Amino acid sequence: MRVRDLPLSPSVVDHFAERGVRELYPPQRAAVDAGVCEGADVVAAVPTASGKTFVAQLALLTADGPGLYVCPLRALAREKYETFAALPGVDVGISTGDFDATGEALAGNDVVVATSEKVDSAIRNGASWVDELACVVVDEVHLLGAKRRGPTLEVTLATLRRRNPDLQTVALSATVDNPDAIADWLDAALVESEWRPVDLRTGVAVGGAVDFDDGTNISVDVDRDEAKADDEGGGDGEGDEADEPDPTDVTAALVADAVADGGQCLAFVRSRREAVDLAERLAEDGLAAELGIGDAAAAAAEEATDVDGTLTGRQLADCLRAGVAFHHAGLRSGHRGVVESAFRERDVACICATPTLAAGVNVPARRVVVRDQRRYGEGGMAWIPTLEVHQMCGRAGRPGLDPHGEAVLVADADTREAVRERYVEGEPEAVESQLADPGSLRTHVLAAVATDFAATESEILDVFEGTFYAREAGAGGLADAVAVAVDDLVAAGMVARETGGVEDYRLVATAVGETTSKQYVRPETGERIVAGLRAAADLPEATTLTAFEVICDTPDMQDTYLGNAERAEIYRFARTNAAHLTTDMTEPDDFEGWLESVKTARILNEWIGGATVEELVEEYRIGPGDLDSRVERAEWLLSAAEALGETIGVRVPAVSRARSRL
DNA sequence: ATGGTTAGGCTTTAGACAGCATGTC
DNA sequence: CTAAAGCCTAACCAT
Numbered sequence: 001m002r003v004r005d006l007p008l009s010p011s012v013v014d015h016f017a018e019r020g021v022r023e024l025y026p027p028q029r030a031a032v033d034a035g036v037c038e039g040a041d042v043v044a045a046v047p048t049a050s051g052k053t054f055v056a057q058l059a060l061l062t063a064d065g066p067g068l069y070v071c072p073l074r075a076l077a078r079e080k081y082e083t084f085a086a087l088p089g090v091d092v093g094i095s096t097g098d099f100d101a102t103g104e105a106l107a108g109n110d111v112v113v114a115t116s117e118k119v120d121s122a123i124r125n126g127a128s129w130v131d132e133l134a135c136v137v138v139d140e141v142h143l144l145g146a147k148r149r150g151p152t153l154e155v156t157l158a159t160l161r162r163r164n165p166d167l168q169t170v171a172l173s174a175t176v177d178n179p180d181a182i183a184d185w186l187d188a189a190l191v192e193s194e195w196r197p198v199d200l201r202t203g204v205a206v207g208g209a210v211d212f213d214d215g216t217n218i219s220v221d222v223d224r225d226e227a228k229a230d231d232e233g234g235g236d237g238e239g240d241e242a243d244e245p246d247p248t249d250v251t252a253a254l255v256a257d258a259v260a261d262g263g264q265c266l267a268f269v270r271s272r273r274e275a276v277d278l279a280e281r282l283a284e285d286g287l288a289a290e291l292g293i294g295d296a297a298a299a300a301a302e303e304a305t306d307v308d309g310t311l312t313g314r315q316l317a318d319c320l321r322a323g324v325a326f327h328h329a330g331l332r333s334g335h336r337g338v339v340e341s342a343f344r345e346r347d348v349a350c351i352c353a354t355p356t357l358a359a360g361v362n363v364p365a366r367r368v369v370v371r372d373q374r375r376y377g378e379g380g381m382a383w384i385p386t387l388e389v390h391q392m393c394g395r396a397g398r399p400g401l402d403p404h405g406e407a408v409l410v411a412d413a414d415t416r417e418a419v420r421e422r423y424v425e426g427e428p429e430a431v432e433s434q435l436a437d438p439g440s441l442r443t444h445v446l447a448a449v450a451t452d453f454a455a456t457e458s459e460i461l462d463v464f465e466g467t468f469y470a471r472e473a474g475a476g477g478l479a480d481a482v483a484v485a486v487d488d489l490v491a492a493g494m495v496a497r498e499t500g501g502v503e504d505y506r507l508v509a510t511a512v513g514e515t516t517s518k519q520y521v522r523p524e525t526g527e528r529i530v531a532g533l534r535a536a537a538d539l540p541e542a543t544t545l546t547a548f549e550v551i552c553d554t555p556d557m558q559d560t561y562l563g564n565a566e567r568a569e570i571y572r573f574a575r576t577n578a579a580h581l582t583t584d585m586t587e588p589d590d591f592e593g594w595l596e597s598v599k600t601a602r603i604l605n606e607w608i609g610g611a612t613v614e615e616l617v618e619e620y621r622i623g624p625g626d627l628d629s630r631v632e633r634a635e636w637l638l639s640a641a642e643a644l645g646e647t648i649g650v651r652v653p654a655v656s657r658a659r660s661r662l
Numbered sequence: 663a664t665g666g667t668t669a670g671g672c673t674t675t676a677g678a679c680a681g682c683a684t685g686t687c
Numbered sequence: 688c689t690a691a692a693g694c695c696t697a698a699c700c701a702t
Contacts, residue, residue: 072678072679073678073679074678074679096679096680097679097680097681098680100681100682115679115680116679117679117680118679118680120679120680121679121680121681125681148679149678149679152679152680270675270676270691270692271674271675271676271692272675272676273674273675273692273693274675274692274693277693328676328677329676329677329678354676354677355676355677356676356677356678358677359677360677374689374690374691375675375676375690376674376675376676376690376691377675377676377689379688379689380688380689380690381675381689381690381691382688382689382690383689384676518681519680519681519682520679520680520681521680521681556680558678561674561675563673563674564672564673564674565673629678632680633678633679633680635681636680636681636682637680637681639681639682640680640681643681643682
């Protein structure tokens with residue numbers, strides 16, 4: 001099947017031809033056969049980089065009206081925006097929290113690219129363009145199973161479809177265990193495929209020997225570092241443990257092997273620090289020395305240095321000069337951008353990364369090495385989900401550049417079988433709805449009431465009827481949980497029962513509930529802010545610290561790790577500033593959590609007081625990127641606080657002061 | 663006394679979405 | 688239901 005046989009305009013056909021796209025890949029063909037070009041609902045569960053974007057473009061270009069492309073990451077939204085904008089004759093708009101092409105202008109676009117939260121927010125704020133859509137494409141639908149963001153996605157999709165029954169829905173998913181359930185939910189045709197444009201072989205490495213799933217194997221020389229080699233000579237009771245090479249040495253050898261062969265590599269590790277350590281080690285090994293990476297790498301290092309004078313920045317620059325980089329969420333977006341583009345330009349031979357890179361922007365490599373398959377989480381060390389490891393592995397293989405991609409999981413003799421079974425042969429997990437989570441349900445129940453979509457519990461259930469959860473668990477499955485959510489919201493002062501008759505009442509959002517929903521904060525956050533503002537108004541002197549304490553002590557602010565060594569210091573800080581804090585230290589519900597909030601508040605307060613990134617990063621042991629994200633959230637939450645203050649008629653000047661100083 | 667080594671204990675641990683109204687080059 | 692690695696310090700050992 002050829003592109004020019006599709007119902008596309010000649011200029012679009014030319015556009016694709018210029019990029020070498022003339023023939024459809026098998027999964028794309030299957031999607032066309034399923035009717036993506038004729039308005040049919042389609043779920044495509046296919047591997048990363050097998051041409052999902054093209055399927056999205058087909059749906060959006062052939063739709064009879066404006067289209068919406070929903071994706072989970074802002075960086076991804078930006079990337080898709082660029083590729084859609086390159087299409088001839090298509091007006092594209094983008095709408096994400098950090099980058100918004102003016103609300104009303106979106107109505108005029110042929111295609112809008114947005115994050116799911118932004119679409120949800122647009123619905124809550126009554127944006128008109130969402131009702132005029134002819135087609136919605138949801139990328140990475142398997143995120144339906146994500147703890148907090150999954151419910152948003154399914155409720156948003158359900159709402160869009162409910163308000164617009166003719167809406168064509170196209171959902172793109174990674175390969176998961178139950179794509180049929182997703183297709184069933186959307187009444188869509190299912191396209192399932194394992195096909196990839198570049199073959200991928202996955203192997204398990206024990207020592208320097210790698211066995212791939214296609215029966216081939218390779219071996220690499222593992223240089224052990226001296227310290228390990230030394231203690232092997234001395235130890236006697238260790239037995240065969242001496243024969244067990246260090247996973248980091250194995251990883252380094254696998255990376256060096258790929259690089260020596262002219263390929264680029266991604267190495268995934270468990271923590272940020274280990275990503276940095278590994279990158280520094282590879283740089284020291286002179287990994288990319290003979291690659292002639294020289295000038296361009298120096299330029300990238302310079303760019304990294306220009307971002308800030310942080311320790312992280314200096315480490316990154318040093319690594320880049322050696323043709324290596326690290327990548328994790330503690331990096332500022334400027335640093336991430338430098339690393340990503342340097343890698344794409346092939347000025348970097350290897351990126352050592354945490355999972356940020358697994359699902360983010362496009363950075364294909366010849367070989368992917370997954371050093372750690374277990375990671376610390378709630379409740380100790382746990383296996384990383386198969387889906388996630390598959391996404392890391394899926395980054396291997398660059399079309400047109402590599403004969404095939406290679407993914408190598410580093411194991412040892414004891415774990416080899418478990419790793420092989422779980423990740424090489426194992427199926428990815430099934431996607432499960434998280435909507436029943438009380439916290440999520442509360443926010444979406446409030447949204448339904450606040451937008452006047454529902455005024456009774458049974459109407460709320462109607463709103464949720466189109467949801468993945470309802471399809472899986474049955475319509476009545478949510479009734480009890482919704483009743484609890486309503487009670488909670490009434491108790492929180494977000495929703496009121498307006499009696500009309502004896503047993504007859506209507507649910508109405510209170511002014512506070514409405515503002516909370518529109519500001520897109522969770523009900524608990526709205527509640528905490530309202531209480532905080534009232535308390536702040538009673539304080540003899542509310543300062544910017546007060547404002548920060550209030551917004552940091554909410555579930556919408558990410559918490560900041562509080563080390564044992566710092567705890568006493570933060571405690572003292574809280575005591576000496578007790579007059580400016582809204583919480584009585586002697587009887588907090590969650591003292592530890594509150595102390596963490598105080599730490600975050602203190603950081604933000606010093607930030608507006610003129611402290612530099614360098615100082616704060618040093619003093620509070622957080623990454624530069626962590627500071628940025630907290631500042632960003634603080635801006636949002638302070639504006640929510642201002643809006644809430646207005647609706648309850650409590651003015652706290654410190655809130656506005658803090659906000660303008662940010 | 664000095665220097666070096668080791669055992670044991672303590673600390674730390676992935677990621678990232680959202681509002682809104684103006685002003686500016 | 689589930690951990691592991693780095694760093695610091697104190698103790699210990701050899702010279």
